[in-house]
Amino acid sequence: AQRVTQPEKLLSVFKGAPVELKCNYSYSGSPELFWYVQYSRQRLQLLLRHISRESIKGFTADLNKGETSFHLKKPFAQEEDSAMYYCALRYNQGGKLIFGQGTELSVKP
Amino acid sequence: GAGVSQSPSNKVTEKGKDVELRCDPISGHTALYWYRQSLGQGLEFLIYFQGNSAPDKSGLPSDRFSAERTGGSVSTLTIQRTQQEDSAVYLCASSLRSRRGTGDEQYFGPGTRLTVT
Numbered sequence: 001a002q003r004v005t006q007p008e009k010l011l012s013v014f015k016g017a018p019v020e021l022k023c024n025y026s027y028s029g030s031p032e033l034f035w036y037v038q039y040s041r042q043r044l045q046l047l048l049r050h051i052s053r054e055s056i057k058g059f060t061a062d063l064n065k066g067e068t069s070f071h072l073k074k075p076f077a078q079e080e081d082s083a084m085y086y087c088a089l090r091y092n093q094g095g096k097l098i099f100g101q102g103t104e105l106s107v108k109p
Numbered sequence: 110g111a112g113v114s115q116s117p118s119n120k121v122t123e124k125g126k127d128v129e130l131r132c133d134p135i136s137g138h139t140a141l142y143w144y145r146q147s148l149g150q151g152l153e154f155l156i157y158f159q160g161n162s163a164p165d166k167s168g169l170p171s172d173r174f175s176a177e178r179t180g181g182s183v184s185t186l187t188i189q190r191t192q193q194e195d196s197a198v199y200l201c202a203s204s205l206r207s208r209r210g211t212g213d214e215q216y217f218g219p220g221t222r223l224t225v226t
Binding site: 043044045046086088095096097098099100101102 | 140151153159167168214215216219
């Protein structure tokens with residue numbers, strides 16, 4: 001079955017430190033991977049997707065099919081990055097997303 | 110323009126009662142999704158509608174859960190004989206299209222927080 005695993009429930013770093021939120025998936029085909037973010041009292045929103053290969057708010061993520069990973073990285077964390085981050089997989093041509101359990105990122109001043 | 114809206118924002122109900130949760134998708138979006146966000150379970154897919162096709166109900170946890178989408182727009186998620194484990198935030202999302210490509214981004218509503226006492 002398709003599955004997304006985010007091993008860290010909570011990740012706490014200091015402002016300016018590098019951050020990496022881990023995401024691993026299980027799927028034998030060609031998945032599409034996403035990172036969604038939910039800031040306090042805001043809606044869940046798309047942060048980035050592997051197809052676009054772009055950097056959003058300083059975050060990047062590379063799909064590693066060999067390791068079945070899609071880790072989210074930022075070289076210098078900011079306090080405003082504090083939020084809940086969800087990794088998600090879509091495994092057919094469209095439709096439902098399979099989400100990981102989420103990682104709460106806390107960036108301390 | 111207006112985003113996805115959901116009502117009510119909060120619902121408290123007694124165990125055993127039925128509840129209806131409403132979702133208004135972004136105008137023109139053909140795909141509509143329901144997810145559930147609960148402690149310990151994260152975000153789970155429930156059901157997905159695409160145009161006039163039969164919905165994908167593979168995520169519904171039991172036959173107490175059902176959903177419909179009238180006129181290709183508004184959707185209602187119904188939970189019959191609610192149980193305490195149904196307590197969660199129910200999220201609705203819509204997208205212009207469901208197939209991979211331009212317009213397939215899912216936009217989420219604010220959610221309905223359901224508490225079953």
